[in-house]
Amino acid sequence: MRRLVILGGGTAGTMMLNKFSRVLNEDQWQITVIDDSETHLYQPGFLFIPFGIYGQKDVVKPRREFFPARANVVISGIDRIDADHKRVILEDKSAVDYDYLIVATGAKIRPDQTEGLLDDEWGKSKFDFYTLEGAQRLHQFFESWQGGRLVLNMTEMPIKCPVAPLEFLFLADSYFTARGIRDKVELRLATPLSGAFTKPKATEILGGLLQQKNVKVTPDFGIARVDNERKTIVSYDDVEIPYDVLVSIPTNMGDECIARSGLGDELNYVPTDKETLVSEAHDDIFVIGDAGNLPSSKAGSVAHFQSEILFKNFLDRIDGRPAHARFDGHANCFIESGFGKALLIDFNYGVEPLPGKFPLPGIGPFSLLHETRMNHYGKLAFRWIYWNALIRGVELPIDSKMSMAGKVAA
Amino acid sequence: MDTLEILGKHLAVDKDGNLVNRSDWNEEIARAIAAQEGIAELTDRHWAVIRAMQKAFDRDGDAPSIRRLTNESGVDVKTLYQLFPKGPAKKAAKIAGLPKPKGCI
Numbered sequence A: 001m002r003r004l005v006i007l008g009g010g011t012a013g014t015m016m017l018n019k020f021s022r023v024l025n026e027d028q029w030q031i032t033v034i035d036d037s038e039t040h041l042y043q044p045g046f047l048f049i050p051f052g053i054y055g056q057k058d059v060v061k062p063r064r065e066f067f068p069a070r071a072n073v074v075i076s077g078i079d080r081i082d083a084d085h086k087r088v089i090l091e092d093k094s095a096v097d098y099d100y101l102i103v104a105t106g107a108k109i110r111p112d113q114t115e116g117l118l119d120d121e122w123g124k125s126k127f128d129f130y131t132l133e134g135a136q137r138l139h140q141f142f143e144s145w146q147g148g149r150l151v152l153n154m155t156e157m158p159i160k161c162p163v164a165p166l167e168f169l170f171l172a173d174s175y176f177t178a179r180g181i182r183d184k185v186e187l188r189l190a191t192p193l194s195g196a197f198t199k200p201k202a203t204e205i206l207g208g209l210l211q212q213k214n215v216k217v218t219p220d221f222g223i224a225r226v227d228n229e230r231k232t233i234v235s236y237d238d239v240e241i242p243y244d245v246l247v248s249i250p251t252n253m254g255d256e257c258i259a260r261s262g263l264g265d266e267l268n269y270v271p272t273d274k275e276t277l278v279s280e281a282h283d284d285i286f287v288i289g290d291a292g293n294l295p296s297s298k299a300g301s302v303a304h305f306q307s308e309i310l311f312k313n314f315l316d317r318i319d320g321r322p323a324h325a326r327f328d329g330h331a332n333c334f335i336e337s338g339f340g341k342a343l344l345i346d347f348n349y350g351v352e353p354l355p356g357k358f359p360l361p362g363i364g365p366f367s368l369l370h371e372t373r374m375n376h377y378g379k380l381a382f383r384w385i386y387w388n389a390l391i392r393g394v395e396l397p398i399d400s401k402m403s404m405a406g407k408v409a410a
Numbered sequence B: 001m002d003t004l005e006i007l008g009k010h011l012a013v014d015k016d017g018n019l020v021n022r023s024d025w026n027e028e029i030a031r032a033i034a035a036q037e038g039i040a041e042l043t044d045r046h047w048a049v050i051r052a053m054q055k056a057f058d059r060d061g062d063a064p065s066i067r068r069l070t071n072e073s074g075v076d077v078k079t080l081y082q083l084f085p086k087g088p089a090k091k092a093a094k095i096a097g098l099p100k101p102k103g104c105i
């Protein structure tokens, strides 16, 4: 028996498990997935929870519902990868041997990385919405909040879904308007970037939207610490921003098991060939999703495009051919902009998000970098697609390679 | 292609205003770019960071993030901000004649 072991049964791990279960002969291959919990969380849904648009039932399902019957499911914490001996050591120190490994352990928030962020006020006046608990606490808080200064701070890049902080602010504008207290709420974005986003065209358009919705922006803000006494965040160059409620996107890092394995960079991300998705250190280890150090967005849609590349390169590998598929960094993200509208961006390593149309056979076209209702329905449909097609490894009518069709070049 | 006038020369720059050709770069140009960025004098500590940045770029093909830069240069974040106010990684990359770090998408 040959053994494929998948670390992490989240978005990317579940996708790969389903894809390989269909093609790898059951008599010859054992496929194992290891995750430390029984529940699968739909993280993109966390964005909507603070505003009461989604609740827990929309974002939580049993993990096993998405695992094929033949999968060998191990529910356990992963202690580390012992790459030299081709085995994974579990929490209880037992070992799982592999011939090939797929690392899909994702990324998580680390509020402990910022001085003064994680104390008694965490969950009271300082919140996150990148975890289910964080998003739920914020929802409770918002329900009775009567207004004041809301500061959203991104600690450092890269973060999962880099547009989510902007979406949060757009939705906050919409939510507090509906509650009739928008005039009592000051919204501010404090970001380490020089503007709203990382790429010029999108920064210009999204920056314009922030302005239109009266969200103030403090760019180039590198947070050094939270001064809890004075409810103020302080940057490394001593810029101070007072808040009544701080919504933090803490530092995102790969799992500690990657650091324990000696396989990570300074943020515990696994150095990975950005085109073939093979680990730079070990050619029998593949990396997908948020766990790698690729300069592509950390998003479920990106993991989906990567899955098709990894799938082909893995089959090449086990048949003794050189890996032939190349990932181009394709990302495709709806950006919820409040009041029942959304934008769409589509880009890759080389092409920044551009305006124009995004053709989608049978459904589209969607409008790129432009607010429409249609895009909002696309965003909401993503949840159905996620549970029913994406993580089940079903083919979607959207190419893993970015296309210029419909885009208007700058 | 945009150009930037430095010391009487018109040098090609990308859309972030960073030099396109590393061969255009030298210490004198670096001092001139620094001056345009509001850094009046490049001290030994500035140079240590600039050199570390170039070394990391040559090895990785990308300019390092702030976190990596602290590891590479041995200079802590607070000091990096004092040396290169408002976004040390971006500023130091520009002065070092490198493209803006890609690592932040």
Ligand SMILES: Cc1cc2nc3c(=O)[nH]c(=O)nc-3n(C[C@H](O)[C@H](O)[C@H](O)COP(=O)(O)OP(=O)(O)OC[C@H]3O[C@@H](n4cnc5c(N)ncnc54)[C@H](O)[C@@H]3O)c2cc1C
Pocket (backbone or CB within 6 Å): A007, A008, A009, A010, A011, A012, A013, A034, A035, A036, A037, A042, A043, A044, A045, A046, A047, A076, A077, A078, A079, A104, A105, A106, A107, A129, A130, A131, A160, A161, A164, A255, A256, A257, A288, A289, A290, A291, A298, A299, A300, A301, A302, A303, A333, A334
């Ligand atoms: C608020 C928010 C909004 C988002 N919005 C969008 C969006 O609109 N569109 C989009 O495409 N993406 C969005 N994303 C990003 C998307 O959710 C992630 O990119 C995606 O889930 C990454 O998949 P993954 O498999 O790499 O990681 P995950 O899905 O996080 O899976 C990692 C798995 O590994 C397991 N694991 C990790 N370490 C260990 C260990 N030591 N032992 C055992 N198990 C372990 C975890 O339990 C987890 O199940 C959003 C994310 C957030 C937080």
